[in-house]
Amino acid sequence: xxxxxxxxxxxxxxxxxxxxxxxxxxxxxxxxxxxxxxxxxxxxxxxxxxxxxxxxxxxxxxxxxxxxxxxxxxxxxxxxxxxxxxxxxxxxxxxxxxxxxxxxxxxxxxxxxxxxxxxxxxxxxxxxxxxxxxxxxxxxxxxxxxxxx
Amino acid sequence: xxxxxxxxxxxxxxxxxxxxxxxxxxxxxxxxxxxxxxxxxxxxxxxxxxxxxxxxxxxxxxxxxxxxxxxxxxxxxxxxxxxxxxxxxxxxxxxxxxxxxxxxxxxxxxxxxxxxxxxxxxxxxxxxxxxxxxxxxxxxxxxxxxxxxxxxxxxxxxxxxxxxxxxxxxxxxxxxxxxxxxxxxxxxxxxxxxxxxx
Numbered sequence: 001x002x003x004x005x006x007x008x009x010x011x012x013x014x015x016x017x018x019x020x021x022x023x024x025x026x027x028x029x030x031x032x033x034x035x036x037x038x039x040x041x042x043x044x045x046x047x048x049x050x051x052x053x054x055x056x057x058x059x060x061x062x063x064x065x066x067x068x069x070x071x072x073x074x075x076x077x078x079x080x081x082x083x084x085x086x087x088x089x090x091x092x093x094x095x096x097x098x099x100x101x102x103x104x105x106x107x108x109x110x111x112x113x114x115x116x117x118x119x120x121x122x123x124x125x126x127x128x129x130x131x132x133x134x135x136x137x138x139x140x141x142x143x144x145x146x147x148x149x
Numbered sequence: 150x151x152x153x154x155x156x157x158x159x160x161x162x163x164x165x166x167x168x169x170x171x172x173x174x175x176x177x178x179x180x181x182x183x184x185x186x187x188x189x190x191x192x193x194x195x196x197x198x199x200x201x202x203x204x205x206x207x208x209x210x211x212x213x214x215x216x217x218x219x220x221x222x223x224x225x226x227x228x229x230x231x232x233x234x235x236x237x238x239x240x241x242x243x244x245x246x247x248x249x250x251x252x253x254x255x256x257x258x259x260x261x262x263x264x265x266x267x268x269x270x271x272x273x274x275x276x277x278x279x280x281x282x283x284x285x286x287x288x289x290x291x292x293x294x295x296x297x298x299x300x301x302x303x304x305x306x307x308x309x310x311x312x313x314x315x316x317x318x319x320x321x322x323x324x325x326x327x328x329x330x331x332x333x334x335x336x337x338x339x340x341x342x343x344x345x346x347x
């Protein structure tokens with residue numbers, strides 16, 4: 001970086017003093033960061049992102065529900081284990097708190113068999129949904145991009 | 150993703166890194182991946198803290214601004230769609246928190262015209278033998294005298310390497326305003342630094 005003023009109107013050479021001081025400032029470490037990182041991590045552990053309650057299994061004996069975020073997280077983790085596939089979006093469709101569908105967006109690694117990877121992702125998502133919710137529901141998989149690794 | 154490169158291993162969002170990796174981390178975090186978000190914090194936090202510390206001139210306020218910015222980011226990441234660079238978005242959140250703190254706790258900025266009007270003594274060159282620490286201290290003092298917006302524009306372009314268009318997004322002002330603020334900041338800093346004595 002320099003202090004020459006591209007786009008700053010009439011060109012004006014910065015003084016040597018400012019240029020030297022700017023370089024010194026750029027090179028200065030940020031010694032307080034480890035402490036702040038710990039502080040941020042602690043505060044984040046106390047922050048939840050609540051989603052909708054979703055009914056689980058047979059509710060004849062009373063309502064049992066799971067937060068939508070839990071469902072999304074379980075699906076994400078399972079799909080993330082599919083080789084060559086990265087989940088980038090999980091949208092849960094629900095009516096009256098009953099999950100009716102799931103839309104899964106994924107990136108597929110360049111060179112992979114897209115159809116095979118998408119099928120494996122759907123299977124992983126459907127299986128994890130059935131485990132969490134106790135019932136199956138349709139899963140749409142959309143390959144939104146190809147990732148060049 | 151098994152078999153794919155670890156997107157957390159590089160300096161995601163830093164100049165020269167992949168926008169794709171940046172978005173991948175953000176999307177994973179939006180889906181609840183706390184490890185991905187911690188990687189975002191690790192990669193972008195030092196720059197955000199550096200900016201907040203210098204724009205606020207107060208370590209405690211800077212730490213609070215960065216912490217609040219990351220909490221806000223965690224809560225709202227599912228609304229981040231990659232229209233702007235993740236780094237720009239995070240700096241925008243930091244800037245927003247910093248402005249809030251600045252309004253609550255800081256005295257009004259010094260009138261730029263009054264300070265700039267002081268004559269500079271150019272008969273001697275005190276910089277010739279100044280140490281890096283003295284240079285930094287002098288520049289920090291000069292920065293602290295600038296009006297907030299000038300200081301913010303200068304820090305974002307000189308220390309964080311943001312473009313003027315990105316600064317306009319971060320500070321929610323027009324590109325022409327950024328250009329003007331930057332010009333005045335540079336001119337004022339040169340004049341202030343010329344007056345400095347160790």
